[in-house]
Amino acid sequence: MKKLFIAFLVLVVVLSFGTVASAKALKVAMDADPVSLDPHVQLSGGMLQYSHICFDPLVRWTKDMKFEPRLAAKWERIDDLTMRFYLREGVKFHSGNTFTAKDVKWTIERLKISQDFKGLFEPFVGAKVIDDYTVDIITKKPYALLLNMATYIFPMDSEFYTGTDASGQPKDAIVKIGPSFALTNESGTGPYRVTYREQGVKNVFQRFPEYWDKMSPGNADEFILTPIKNDATRVAALLSGDVDFIMPVPPQDYARIEKDKNSKLIAMSGSRIITVQLNQKRRPEFANKMVRQAIVYATNNEGIVEKIMKGTATVAAQQAPIGFAGYKASLVPRYDLKKAKDLMKEAGYEKGFECTMIAPNNRYVNDEKIAEAFASMLAKINIKVNLKTMPKAQYWDQFDAQVADMQLIGWHPDTEDSANYSEFLVMCPNKETGYGQYNSGNYCNPKVDEMVLASQTETDLKKRSEILQEVEQILYDDAAYVPFHWQNLSWAGKKNLRMEPIVNVMNFPYFGDLVIE
Amino acid sequence: MFAFAVRRITQAIVVMLVISLIGFAIKHEIGDPVRDIVGVSVSVAEREALRDKLGLNDPFIMQYARFVKDALHGDLGHSFFFKKPALDVITAKAPATLELVFVSSLIIIFVSIPIGIYTAINPKNWFSRLTMGVSIVGVSIPVFLTAIILIYIFAVELHWLPSYGRGQTINIYGWESGFFTLDGLKHLILPSIALSSIMLPLFIRLIRSEMMEVLETEYVKFAWAKGLSKYRIWLLHAFKNTLLPVITVGGVQLGILIAFTILTETVFQWQGMGFMFLEAVERSDTALLVAYLIVVGALFVVVNTIVDIIYGLVNPTVRITGRK
Numbered sequence: 001m002k003k004l005f006i007a008f009l010v011l012v013v014v015l016s017f018g019t020v021a022s023a024k025a026l027k028v029a030m031d032a033d034p035v036s037l038d039p040h041v042q043l044s045g046g047m048l049q050y051s052h053i054c055f056d057p058l059v060r061w062t063k064d065m066k067f068e069p070r071l072a073a074k075w076e077r078i079d080d081l082t083m084r085f086y087l088r089e090g091v092k093f094h095s096g097n098t099f100t101a102k103d104v105k106w107t108i109e110r111l112k113i114s115q116d117f118k119g120l121f122e123p124f125v126g127a128k129v130i131d132d133y134t135v136d137i138i139t140k141k142p143y144a145l146l147l148n149m150a151t152y153i154f155p156m157d158s159e160f161y162t163g164t165d166a167s168g169q170p171k172d173a174i175v176k177i178g179p180s181f182a183l184t185n186e187s188g189t190g191p192y193r194v195t196y197r198e199q200g201v202k203n204v205f206q207r208f209p210e211y212w213d214k215m216s217p218g219n220a221d222e223f224i225l226t227p228i229k230n231d232a233t234r235v236a237a238l239l240s241g242d243v244d245f246i247m248p249v250p251p252q253d254y255a256r257i258e259k260d261k262n263s264k265l266i267a268m269s270g271s272r273i274i275t276v277q278l279n280q281k282r283r284p285e286f287a288n289k290m291v292r293q294a295i296v297y298a299t300n301n302e303g304i305v306e307k308i309m310k311g312t313a314t315v316a317a318q319q320a321p322i323g324f325a326g327y328k329a330s331l332v333p334r335y336d337l338k339k340a341k342d343l344m345k346e347a348g349y350e351k352g353f354e355c356t357m358i359a360p361n362n363r364y365v366n367d368e369k370i371a372e373a374f375a376s377m378l379a380k381i382n383i384k385v386n387l388k389t390m391p392k393a394q395y396w397d398q399f400d401a402q403v404a405d406m407q408l409i410g411w412h413p414d415t416e417d418s419a420n421y422s423e424f425l426v427m428c429p430n431k432e433t434g435y436g437q438y439n440s441g442n443y444c445n446p447k448v449d450e451m452v453l454a455s456q457t458e459t460d461l462k463k464r465s466e467i468l469q470e471v472e473q474i475l476y477d478d479a480a481y482v483p484f485h486w487q488n489l490s491w492a493g494k495k496n497l498r499m500e501p502i503v504n505v506m507n508f509p510y511f512g513d514l515v516i517e
Numbered sequence: 518m519f520a521f522a523v524r525r526i527t528q529a530i531v532v533m534l535v536i537s538l539i540g541f542a543i544k545h546e547i548g549d550p551v552r553d554i555v556g557v558s559v560s561v562a563e564r565e566a567l568r569d570k571l572g573l574n575d576p577f578i579m580q581y582a583r584f585v586k587d588a589l590h591g592d593l594g595h596s597f598f599f600k601k602p603a604l605d606v607i608t609a610k611a612p613a614t615l616e617l618v619f620v621s622s623l624i625i626i627f628v629s630i631p632i633g634i635y636t637a638i639n640p641k642n643w644f645s646r647l648t649m650g651v652s653i654v655g656v657s658i659p660v661f662l663t664a665i666i667l668i669y670i671f672a673v674e675l676h677w678l679p680s681y682g683r684g685q686t687i688n689i690y691g692w693e694s695g696f697f698t699l700d701g702l703k704h705l706i707l708p709s710i711a712l713s714s715i716m717l718p719l720f721i722r723l724i725r726s727e728m729m730e731v732l733e734t735e736y737v738k739f740a741w742a743k744g745l746s747k748y749r750i751w752l753l754h755a756f757k758n759t760l761l762p763v764i765t766v767g768g769v770q771l772g773i774l775i776a777f778t779i780l781t782e783t784v785f786q787w788q789g790m791g792f793m794f795l796e797a798v799e800r801s802d803t804a805l806l807v808a809y810l811i812v813v814g815a816l817f818v819v820v821n822t823i824v825d826i827i828y829g830l831v832n833p834t835v836r837i838t839g840r841k
Contacts, residue, residue: 393548
């Protein structure tokens with residue numbers, strides 16, 4: 001009995017110590033967790049969020065879309081093709097190795113062979129090491145987005161990833177399926193390092209004691225990331241106090257969280273545009289500019305934002321949102337049913353016609369409802385839409401096969417730049433160059449192509465901005481596609497978290513700088 | 518008896534082949550796993566190269582033959598998402614589901630039997646009427662709604678119980694168990710109540726009606742006439758005969774319970790096989806899907822085959838008819 005009592009006492013003491021030790025732990029629930037510890041294995045929001053936790057980029061975006069020095073302390077343009085980066089000294093990797101220019105070179109070489117990143121790094125020749133803390137990054141042609149791309153260069157520990165693992169596979173192998181060294185091991189310079197990981201269940205990160213950025217205010221010793229897929233459960237986990245921070249927040253729960261006395265909500269207009277493409281190859285009607293304009297005029301996207309999105313999106317009339325190079329303030333939504341009817345009449349389609357449409361039902365916020373609303377709006381100008389919706393797992397094959405006359409797609413530019421929308425969504429589809437890969441509308445305007453290509457090599461940012469604004473104007477006038485809105489981004493957390501400084505429009509919260517009060 | 522067993526086992530093998538064929542056939546309809554593995558801006562050529570490498574472009578028959586050959590060697594393929602052998606993923610997730618089903622079954626047994634007996638004995642009592650009324654409502658509420666209501670009341674409003682996950686688990690010879698920590702047990706309460714809520718009304722009603730029927734039989738009347746104590750009559754003589762149909766139904770319902778774990782586990786972010794299955798559908802992790810169908814199918818086939826064989830051995834009526 002006495003023994004039992006002592007055992008019980010020990011247990012109580014251990015348990016209470018456990019709670020003391022985890023006092024500065026930050027528990028975060030997201031809808032998914034990183035698929036791998038190798039930052040180059042997949043280009044996705046989740047992987048970039050992870051990269052900002054365990055690694056540091058050369059430069060990173062600030063909240064107002066400027067560049068902030070990280071591992072590169074400063075940089076200067078040497079000539080049209082070369083940018084020189086001066087690296088921060090005294091930076092340690094999680095393995096203990098010292099960060100130098102060779103790691104930058106090594107990382108860029110790896111990015112150039114990564115299946116997901118090689119497209120973005122195609123314009124790059126590579127890096128040239130000048131000395132231990134100076135490196136030149138060289139592009140094939142003058143490239144305006146060099147710094148945008150530098151936000152994707154998260155230097156990896158080249159020494160750590162060199163050699164072969166126990167199974168004889170090179171440690172730097174980028175493996176999509178199957179085991180690899182980088183899948184389960186990481187050594188970056190980031191604020192946190194991985195101490196435990198059970199994929200899809202729980203990820204534990206510890207603050208890296210030798211983190212270079214002593215100015216970082218972040219004070220969570222432990223950072224626990226749990227994926228919670230179900231929206232209602234994720235919100236309940238925050239409201240019940242089981243987690244401290246959640247992302248994303250489902251729009252229907254905004255009000256619930258704002259009412260809660262322990263939680264707060266931050267929402268921000270995002271850069272993912274929702275559009276419908278009108279296939280001109282399948283339907284001669286859509287090749288008629290007036291019909292396309294009529295459809296845009298008939299689309300009450302303000303109504304959709306208000307009624308379906310409950311105000312959790314920003315109405316769009318162009319591809320890029322405010323803050324982007326191509327944003328043109330004069331391009332405003334233009335819902336006007338009368339004008340739409342007139343245009344249909346003028347085009348000779350007063351009686352209307354029938355067409356097909358597909359949309360995903362679990363990819364974008366309220367995607368199915370948006371598609372349904374759109375179909376009923378078109379009924380008013382006598383276009384009968386036969387709509388079919390399907391889960392995203394099946395959608396993209398159908399999308400690529402262009403099985404329907406109208407297809408819904410959302411787009412977020414990996415480069416955080418205006419040109420990227422056009423490159424994928426409206427440039428003439430070309431299998432060889434890869435441009436227009438998601439242009440199922442088959443809109444093809446050589447002038448647009450020419451201007452977008454010109455913007456790539458234009459390093460004068462003001463001129464470049466003018467070119468891209470002109471592109472948006474042409475697309476607007478041509479009614480190249482039907483714009484809906486930009487989805488809002490949202491985060492919610494306990495009141496004692498200083499969340500505002502760490503969230504941004506890229507949706508990479510800088511958890512390393514999060515302060516728990 | 519030997520011939521019977523051989524026949525049943527042959528049938529079981531055929532069933533397994535059919536399951537694997539169906540599972541394999543539908544996987545092409547689920548979607549393209551490559552889409553989920555790469556980012557959106559990856560070129561078509563890169564995707565095709567990956568499909569070739571994974572053998573997804575081979576003809577159906579070739580893929581199936583390769584799968585059966587590997588399966589016979591105990592290899593059910595690699596999960597695209599977990600980057601591990603599918604069988605390893607499933608066995609790692611199985612304890613969570615089994616523990617949940619086990620606790621739910623316990624709740625069902627220990628709640629439905631006493632209530633079922635009580636309502637059969639006192640059909641006109643207010644408690645019995647209430648139970649019957651509530652059980653109708655209970656049967657018609659879907660499990661995910663029950664689950665969300667439970668989370669809302671006990672986690673969000675009252676802060677008594679955790680809202681998601683399994684909590685702290687202890688590894689016992691490779692079995693991740695939540696039974697041995699206070700935290701793990703707390704996490705078990707809501708999901709197991711939610712899961713048992715589907716079957717509970719059914720079993721209460723089943724036990725009640727069977728019991729009422731038995732209470733009307735001649736031998737029970739004879740026992741009353743003989744002057745046996747009422748508890749002996751109710752619990753020993755009547756209840757024992759109620760059990761046979763209940764067990765038969767219970768065996769079948771166990772399968773349905775496992776099916777419902779898919780919903781329960783999703784709502785509670787319970788890291789079991791059901792949750793894994795739904796996630797795999799969303800990610801088009803087809804290799805894992807097929808492996809799951811095979812494993813669960815095998816589980817059912819094995820259990821049913823054993824039950825059938827045992828049935829032949831122990832059921833006296835079968836034995837007597839067999840002798841004729």
